Amino acid sequence: MGRYIPASDQERQEMLKSMGLSSIDQLYAAVPAQMRVKELNLPAGLSELEVRQVMEEMAQKNTQFSSIFRGAGAYNHYIPSIVKTVTSKEEFVTAYTPYQAELSQGILQSIFEYQTMICELTGMEVSNASVYDGGSAAAEAVMMCQERKRSKAVVSGAVNPQVLTTIETYCSSRSVPVQVIPAKDGKTDLEAMAAAIDDTTACIYFQQPNFYGQIEDGQGLCQMAHEKGCKAIMGVNPIAMGMLQTPGECGADIAVGEGQPLGMSLAFGGPYLGFMASTQAMMRKLPGRIVGQTTDAKGNRAFVLTLQAREQHIRREKASSNICSNQALCAMTAAVYLAAMGPKGLAECAHQCYNKAHYAQEKLCQIPGVSLVYTGPYFHEFVTTTPVCSQTVTQKLAEKGILGGLPVEEGILWCVTEQNSKAQIDALVEAMKEVCA
Amino acid sequence: MELIFERSHVGRGCSVLPACDVPAYDVPESLCRKSAPMLPEIAEVDLGRHYTQLAKQTHGVNDGFYPLGSCTMKYNPRVNEEMAALPGFTKIHPLQPVETAQGCLEVLARAESTLSEITGMDRVTLQPAAGAHGEYTGLLLIRAYHLSRGDTARTKIIVPDSAHGTNPASATMCGYTVVSVPSDADGCVDLDGLRAAVGPDTAGLMLTNPNTVGLFDKNILEITQIVHDAGGLCYYDGANLNAVMGVVRPGDMGFDCVHLNLHKTFSTPHGGGGPGSGPVGCKAFLAPFLPGPVVVKKDGQYDLQMPEQTVGRVRTFYGNFLVVVKALTYILTLGKEGIPEASTGAVLNANYLMHQLEGHYDMAYHGPCMHEFVMTLETLKKETGVSAMDVAKRLIDFGIHPPTMYFPLIVHEALMVEPTETESRETLDHAAQVFLEILQEARKDPESLHEAPHNAPIGRPDEVGAARHPVLRYTPVEA
Known part of the structure; x- marks a missing residue:
């Protein structure tokens, strides 16, 4: 059996004794006896050598396509080599969310740099520190657009079907209506979408390039949304942003996307990266962590988690989202990738x-x-x-x-x-x- | 230190891509962005050094003791990382035909079955990417269950006042109204308060056990019974599972569904705030509602399938797969003896440290704790002006990561200490000594503690200024 506990059995006994106890069970006195587990129905533990064999055997059952x-x-x-070198540094890998700014400046600065790069990539004004993936980013963006009289989300049928399902799931639990506009010739049906937007519509969502790879009329769609008084959310492929018109240029209110192409391996679907950026006007509706620049008492530049009045640990049931942990190391991966590519x-x-x-x-x-x-x-x-x-x-x-x-x-x-x-x-x-x- | 943008020089860069080996095709000008993004132009050596410097300003578990309460900062075994880096896992496309991804599906299936056993649940989805994501998913199951019975009157989720902020926030995301129930003098659920709160509008209760003050709620069977009798369901927040793995199971306490934090309890690293993984387990009657797809086994082959009455999806694909690989490696390493040993070790370490501090620092609650304990520095603050924040910040000078501060909200001037099982006796002894030394400083020279930390890369940052005048990105200084 492998174990990661430094204390030997004898040391454990000594520690108990120092507290005037003889058995660990005494510490569990509050657990009703009838509930106690006798033995877990699991295999016996393995040495590192054995566990490696078991895991490698499983990995070998997959087909790696070249x-x-x-x-x-x-x-x-x-994925450039420098990406993995940087992101496997154990300080980054093993740190928690940077609540304590004084010993987390490295993580905080890396997120600040990431936020800057996402703003540059999307042409938007503000970025958060990441969410789980492209699907949950799109769903959270729809939630950001909720207003008292405007709730409905009008979604292009040419978006990734899994992203659509994620949006529908998030919306159903908040009773937010979702209207899907079937694609026409592999693109968003502009006329049908225009007709679907009414004075209860909070936002439209479309994807650039869309699920079929087609390039949408981003500018036209954002303009249409604004003329009808709702917000425009644009899901974008980050590599395409090296070439295509940005959500900022199109006039989108929120840009989201799946950040996996920015240095993350395919990895059977995760961990990936949800990026989210918005206009300044929507900054306080962004979910999750945001890093800001400030100074310490001596006037040194410093970075902190900021605008926390949006967040669950302060606002509880009134928070803009429940998100706590995000995908920080994946955000760093994207930043290193973008810096390496230039x-x-x-x-x-x-x-x-x-x-x-x-x-x-x-x-x-x-x-x-x-x-x-x-x-x-x-x-x-x-x-x-x-x-x-x-x-x-x-x-x-x-x-x-x-x-x-x-x-x-x-x-x-x-x-x-x-x-x-x-x-x-x-x-x-x-x-x-x-x-x- | 410099930002990466301040290290950028026009014309520099890394050498990554070859020349394009196919002809160029026209791109309509109207589709293109007007200007290139301002990304760093930096040589690989400078890029590497930049992040090495950032790493030096980051405190990870391997840098020293990290008793951050509620976060279970245990050691992250290296073999886990190596297994998650196997090309046989990293190079697999999530939409490969299932017959070419049997190994990945086996990982998911084995993780599901072992986590089911540890929690006493029947099925597990590995889709949620973090704890809060899991909470939301669990509540979706509860909601779908009530609605499937035509029971539309259940609109409220009960949450104790000691709960994590994510609990009420998740309930709101799920369309529920939150009812807060008070804790009793022992920090446990007030049974009369709970009885008064439940009714035909109760959808469910969200609870951690051990709770956020580090105590096992001995009335747990009665609590879950009260909720069930009212027609509600019981949700177990697995944030504190590290105290009870292999000792007692949420399923046996009367819970109907549970989320786990693989990045706390199952030794996967936190990555500076993610990626985590928040699998959700449930009893059989909730399984038809699970988000999909789920893994099934037919004729000896694994396949993916959407559950009959699925709530849909909470994200794309199947979850943070590589994090699941790490957790499975850990579970297989520890096995049936090692898993309870980890938990009893965590409880032993917490009690050992608490025992050394008791009588010097005020404990918020007495008696043996579970895997963490909460101190209240209210009296110290009254007597010396030194706050929980001051003590926490001073610990940094000794190379110790501060405990969780000002949580749970029901304890004033709280410091919540969770040593975890992977710390040695010497580390605990040293930490106790440091805590006592700081206490003496508080009595002798309180002023200097307000200024702590003294040896960190920065002093205390101006958080108010940061929020008042948000600077959320770098903007180059105009030449």
């Missing part, structure tokens, strides 16, 4: 994703029976038809060591990133020719 053309909410990007590296990454996706689409669509379903401008994801059942296609690709796009109703949703070399894309096209023949 060629990945699937996104749909989790993206396969290159403005040029991020733009280069975005353009490579764009170019490679377009190259792959062009080649794939030369295969008979494979054609582009939605023809608007897209970033790094696109949908094609398949001449045979999409499930069969991806299954056969998997047999060839390729994780193909995600089967969706219309066909296959492909994703191409800077990690897919031309050789990999060409190999995919060859494999597709065989599979579709």
Whole structure:
């Protein structure tokens, strides 16, 4: 059995004795005897050597694809070595939430820098210190827009379906109506959305690029929301922000997104990072931690958790959210990633994703029976038809060591990133020719 | 120290990506951002040094004693980190076909079954990303259960006045009104107060046991019975489970659902405020409502499935998976003997330290404590002017992370101390000595304590100024 307790049995006895006790049970006198556990029905403990074998065995049961053309909410990007080096420093890994500013300046400053980078990335004025993931960020953003007479959320049907479900779940428990506007030609249906916004509508939510990879008319959607007196929430892919118009430029009130592409591994879905940024006007509605700059008594620059009057430990049932722990180490991961890439590296990454996706689409669509379903401008994801059942296609690709796009109703949703070399894309096209023949 | 932006120089950077090996495709100008984001332009060596300096201004568990009450700052075993870094876990896409992700699903399934056993529950979802997220998820189950029975009158959640702020905040997020019940003189639930609070509008009760003053509520069976008799359900906040793992189970105390903090009880690190993981366990009758998908086993193969009457999702995918990998590594390491040993060790350490401080510092409650204890410095403050904050800040000069301050709210000038089981006797003896030394300082030179800490990277920051004039991002000084 492994254990992490320094005290030996003898020391434990001595400690008990020093308190005038003879048995640990005496400390549990308040626990009614009939409730006590006799023995847990669990395996006996393992040594470190054994537990490593057990865990490695489980890891080996997974298939690691070296060629990945699937996104749909989790993206396969290159992670610079410096990212893991920094974020595995044990001070960062093992610290708690920085309640005690005097011995947490490192964490606090890193979050302040992260907040700055998220503002720059999204073109927004204020960022919080992170929430759990892109889905909960979108749901929290909808909650930020709640007003006494305006409650309804009008959501584009072209958003990630898991994000939509998360929004619906959060809204249902607060009796906030959600109206989903079915997508038209793979994009938000502007007319239908305009018609759905009424004087009870609190906000609209749309995604850029959307679930199908299509680039939405961000400016038009934000303008429409404002003309009708509601807020506009824009979910964005952070890598695309190296290239595309920002929520700030579009006039969004809140920008949210899944931060996983910024240096976090695929990791079967988590830990990821929910980023949230807003206009100055909505600052006090942001959920969760926010770090601010101040000074100490000697006038030194210092960082602290601030605007805490929004938060659960002060406001309890009147708090803007219940969030306490967030994804601080993931926020640091994103910051190190963005610093390593720099403005040029991020733009280069975005353009490579764009170019490679377009190259792959062009080649794939030369295969008979494979054609582009939605023809608007897209970033790094696109949908094609398949001449045979999409499930069969991806299954056969998997047999060839390729994780193909995600089967969706219309066909296959492909994703191409800077990690897919031309050789990999060409190999995919060859494999597709065989599979579709 | 400098901000990373202040270290930035135009034209510098790290070498990461190769040249693009496919032709360039036109991007319509109208779709593009007008200016590049102001991100640092910095060489890798300077980037590395920047964060190394930040690390030096950060106190982690490996830097010294961290008795932060309610947060269970136990040692984070290294093998956990290595297992969570295995490429066989990190490189798996969450939407891979299930037959290619059997190992990941097995991790989830084994975590679920072991956590079910430890809590006395029937099913567990690993989707919630943190404790508060788990609370919200548990309340969603309670809400869905009442509504499924057509019982729409249950609109209130009962929360003791000693509870964490997340409890009432989660209840509000779930659309409930919060009813606060008072604690009795022992810091436990006041039974008459509870009886008076329950009724046909009671959806449920949220409770930690041991409670936030570090005591096991001996009336627990009666408490859960009172709530059940009124038609409500009982929610167990697992923040304090580290006292009772393998000793007594929430399921046997009468609770219907529970959240755990893998980042407290199950040794996964806090990362400076996350990622955590807040799995929710429930009794079988609540399982149809769990957020999905959940892992099921059919013909020896794991699969994912949405529960019949699911509340939906509280986030994308399946939770903070790598955190679950770490917790499972820990559970398998400790096993059936090691898990209760961890808890009894935590209770022993807390009592040992409390015993040394008793008679010098006032304890808010007497008798043996569970895994943590609460001191009240009210008298000290009256006599010397030295507050709980002053004592906490002075500890920093001795390399000790301050205890939780001013919580629970029902104790004045509170310091809440949780040593955890992974501290040695010498560490506890040393901490006791430091606490006593500070007490002497308080009597001799109270003024200097108001200025503490004296040896930290910064003195006490101006928090009021920070909130009044929020500076929440760096803005370059105009040239």
